[in-house]
Amino acid sequence: MRQLLALLLVFAGALATAQEITAAAAADMSAALPELAAAYTKKTGQTVKLSFGSSGNLTNQIRNGAPFDVFFSADEEYPQQLIAEGLVSGALYRYSVGRLVLWVPHDSPLDLSKLGMKTLLDPSVKKVSIANPTTAPYGRAATEALRHFGIYDQVSSRLVLGENVSQAAQFVESGNAQAGLIALSHALAPAMKDKGRYWTVPFDAYPILNQAAVVLSRSKQGDAARRFLDFLRTPEATSLLASYGFSLPTEKQANGASWK
Amino acid sequence: MNWEAFWLTVRLAAIVSTLLIAIGIPIAYWLTYSRWRWKFLVEAAVALPIVLPPTVLGFYVLVALGTRSPLGRWWESLTGHTLAFTFEGLVVGSLLYSLPFAVQPFAASFGAVDSSLLRASASLGHSPMHTFRRIVLPLSKAGLVTGFALSFAHTLGEFGVVLMVGGNIPGVTRTISIDIYDQVQTANYSSANQTALVLLIISFVVLSTVYWLNRYGSNGRPWVAGPWK
Numbered sequence: 001m002r003q004l005l006a007l008l009l010v011f012a013g014a015l016a017t018a019q020e021i022t023a024a025a026a027a028d029m030s031a032a033l034p035e036l037a038a039a040y041t042k043k044t045g046q047t048v049k050l051s052f053g054s055s056g057n058l059t060n061q062i063r064n065g066a067p068f069d070v071f072f073s074a075d076e077e078y079p080q081q082l083i084a085e086g087l088v089s090g091a092l093y094r095y096s097v098g099r100l101v102l103w104v105p106h107d108s109p110l111d112l113s114k115l116g117m118k119t120l121l122d123p124s125v126k127k128v129s130i131a132n133p134t135t136a137p138y139g140r141a142a143t144e145a146l147r148h149f150g151i152y153d154q155v156s157s158r159l160v161l162g163e164n165v166s167q168a169a170q171f172v173e174s175g176n177a178q179a180g181l182i183a184l185s186h187a188l189a190p191a192m193k194d195k196g197r198y199w200t201v202p203f204d205a206y207p208i209l210n211q212a213a214v215v216l217s218r219s220k221q222g223d224a225a226r227r228f229l230d231f232l233r234t235p236e237a238t239s240l241l242a243s244y245g246f247s248l249p250t251e252k253q254a255n256g257a258s259w260k
Numbered sequence: 261m262n263w264e265a266f267w268l269t270v271r272l273a274a275i276v277s278t279l280l281i282a283i284g285i286p287i288a289y290w291l292t293y294s295r296w297r298w299k300f301l302v303e304a305a306v307a308l309p310i311v312l313p314p315t316v317l318g319f320y321v322l323v324a325l326g327t328r329s330p331l332g333r334w335w336e337s338l339t340g341h342t343l344a345f346t347f348e349g350l351v352v353g354s355l356l357y358s359l360p361f362a363v364q365p366f367a368a369s370f371g372a373v374d375s376s377l378l379r380a381s382a383s384l385g386h387s388p389m390h391t392f393r394r395i396v397l398p399l400s401k402a403g404l405v406t407g408f409a410l411s412f413a414h415t416l417g418e419f420g421v422v423l424m425v426g427g428n429i430p431g432v433t434r435t436i437s438i439d440i441y442d443q444v445q446t447a448n449y450s451s452a453n454q455t456a457l458v459l460l461i462i463s464f465v466v467l468s469t470v471y472w473l474n475r476y477g478s479n480g481r482p483w484v485a486g487p488w489k
Contacts, residue, residue, distance in 0.1 A: 057445045127345055132428060135445045160345045160427030175327035176344040
């Protein structure tokens with residue numbers, strides 16, 4: 001009886017590891033990645049389990065042994081840190097570029113297209129939600145963009161920090177903040193699409209948000225994880241990513257980095 | 261160690277536990293003396309925050325008290341801003357979050373007062389209010405202190421509600437538990453460790469005091485019984 005039980009456990013374990021890969025992903029992928037994973041599962045039978053958070057938080061969890069197979073970061077810095085610490089197997093995959101947008105709810109009287117970033121100087125904007133710059137690439141992009149337009153000092157006392165860029169989006173979507181600097185992928189996601197307007201912050205206002213993924217060296221399913229990453233460069237995946245505003249970078253934006 | 265976050269949190273806990281004395285005593289009074297057949301529903305409602313995830317409270321404060329709700333609009337017209345991302349918002353969230361930790365010890369100590377004393381007072385012609393003020397409250401000192409201390413300690417350790425409605429604003433809503441979370445996320449372990457240790461020691465001292473009072477109460481009997489046992 002005991003042997004039978006042990007055998008069952010072994011089988012259950014084998015099934016679980018053979019069929020599922022676990023991905024940790026930056027919050028800006030919270031709408032796009034489930035769709036990508038579903039498309040991939042439909043195609044290959046391979047299921048992908050997803051966990052979302054800020055890139056910094058996930059990096060720290062990975063450092064402390066989180067059982068992820070692959071990590072999707074909203075910038076290159078965090079994966080590079082993990083590479084330097086020997087926690088990554090293989091190379092860095094860049095698969096698209098994230099965009100920062102200024103978002104306001106539909107009922108907002110603010111004229112985004114005319115004012116752009118200066119919208120935030122309007123007295124009716126009492127709170128501006130951004131992601132936490134210490135752990136979220138979009139938060140850093142937001143503060144850089146505010147500095148780029150020379151309004152950081154005027155806005156800083158009105159900033160509220162989301163734990164990650166999804167929470168920043170939720171703060172402004174729920175009307176608790178009057179404007180937010182969030183991911184284009186959230187502005188285009190079904191949950192927010194019809195609820196507000198956005199203005200795309202120009203690329204030169206903040207460091208490029210290269211979406212980069214790495215397979216983690218702890219993973220026992222490195223090959224399965226890599227196949228999933230390869231899928232992200234198929235036309236099917238790139239058009240899905242594009243529908244969420246994730247573009248492939250132009251040569252200038254890529255800045256000499258490898259995008260094969 | 262982030263002293264700004266520390267003092268902010270102590271201020272929050274002190275305000276909340278003081279307000280809970282004012283709010284908790286009438287509720288506890290009613291719970292102790294009411295004979296209403298549906299009283300158990302109120303008791304359950306008061307106890308809810310013990311079992312409810314803080315995220316549920318956070319969600320309600322954020323959405324039900326946000327600009328989309330009548331209550332939120334009323335608050336905004338009154339104060340010019342929403343409850344979320346403000347210190348008052350944290351106070352409101354924490355009042356709900358720590359309510360049972362004040363009310364239950366209060367009610368338990370009111371209920372432990374010898375009922376013959378109440379009858380004696382009534383027979384001497386005193387009103388129930390007068391009896392409550394002059395007999396029940398003084399005899400319940402221990403329960404009041406316990407409720408105050410527990411709601412203080414509970415608010416000190418609040419995390420989920422603050423994470424959801426605080427917006428992590430330094431000096432306004434960045435409490436000590438959020439600060440620890442940020443430190444850990446940025447792998448700043450030594451700083452997290454310091455802050456965590458301070459919080460651990462304070463919580464231990466507060467709880468030890470409560471248990472000590474419980475054991476050596478004025479009349480040698482345990483002062484109160486409550487949910488933390």
